[in-house]
Amino acid sequence: MASKDIATLLIHCPDRPGLVHDVTGFIFSHQGNIIDLQQHIDSEQDAFFMRLEWSLENFTLENDEIEARLQPLARRHEMQMRLSFASQRKRIALFVTKENHCLYDLLARHESGDLPVDIPLIVANHETLRPAAERFGIPFHYFPITKENKLEQEAAQIELLRQQRIDTVVLARYMQIISPAMIAEFPHRILNIHHSFLPAFVGAKPYHQAFQRGVKIIGATSHYVTADLDEGPIIHQDVMRVSHEDSVHDLVRLGRDLEKTVLAKALWWHVRERVLVFKNKTVVFD
Known part of the structure; x- marks a missing residue:
């Protein structure tokens, strides 16, 4: 059943080419619809920061699968990441x-x-x-x-x-x-x-x-x-x-x-x- 939940991913890692492409490509490959994307580069620290929201309505992964499937990407880019869902109120x-x-x-x-x-x-x-x-x-x-x-x-x-x-x-x-x-x-x-x-x-x-x-x-x-x-x-x-x-x-x-x-x-x-x-x-x- 399609979920109307929204996922939010926060990332920081060393700055390098292809980061945005790889992360958004992962979302696209699982039929996610990106709602919001913001990024920042700290040139003095050579650090990349990104916040990305996407709709899970047609996403092909279950919520509890997403983080594990992101791990190869995180390891490749030395990413620290935090994943959350709008349905999980603090x-x-x-x-x-x-x-x-x-x-x-x-x-x-x-x-x-x-x-x-x-x-x-x-x-x-x-x-x-x-x-x-x-x-x-x-x-x-x-x-x-x-x-x-x-x-x-x-x-x-x-x-x-x-x-x-x-x-x-x-x-x-x-x-x-x-x-x-x-x-x-x-x-x-x-x-x-x-x-x-x-x-x-x-x-x-x-x-x-x-x-x-x-x-x-x-x-x-x-x-x-x-x-x-x-x-x-x-x-x-x-x-x-x-x-x-x-x-x-x-x-x-x-x-x-x-x-x-x-x-x-x-x-x-x-x-x-x-x-x-x-x-x-x-x-x-x-």
Whole structure:
């Protein structure tokens, strides 16, 4: 029976002639209809990047056959590749502390159908946002964290995420440093929103730091979490002009709007398989 599913293939490899021909030729040879194709060449790194979508309606291979059949092509071109299907919705865990603006924004987008994911749980280190989870009918899991129990609690969180088959973790203003164990469990699948235009003003209270410097632009940065604090591959950033008339309170208020939109857009690109990580940078096919 023909499938109306859509496949997405992300590729990066050393740049060489014939790459596009070989990949599209594979799709054509199995009667696939290409919907979208984007590519990028990093001449300094001699690296090739490509994102390709095709319809599976008349494709002659079953979904679970495609990756294996692509392997000879991948070996020949030294490709790193990631294959996904539109029918397989990502399962997202939202991690929160006390601030609610990013949480409410993502839940509203999800409820309206603008964020095509499943959100089976919310994880928190404070009880503050339990009413928000209840309002949207999403199970809320409370893990109080101290210096003494942090590793134990994070191990319990990891087990919960495994049980729920979570694909991606979103730190929606979760004010805890993520341990190497969690990062290893979800490599390049933990998204964070930093209330600063990284690499400027890292760490705590960046708006206060910005105010003290008298900045004229504030920003927000969404990035993948790595073991290096606030230094993971950047997915999206945005800025807003401010002036000497704005107080610290104004900067925080304006910054929250930036944080919501920057995190939402980064997550959108992530779930639509539009982000490729290469070294400590990203290629984002928008």
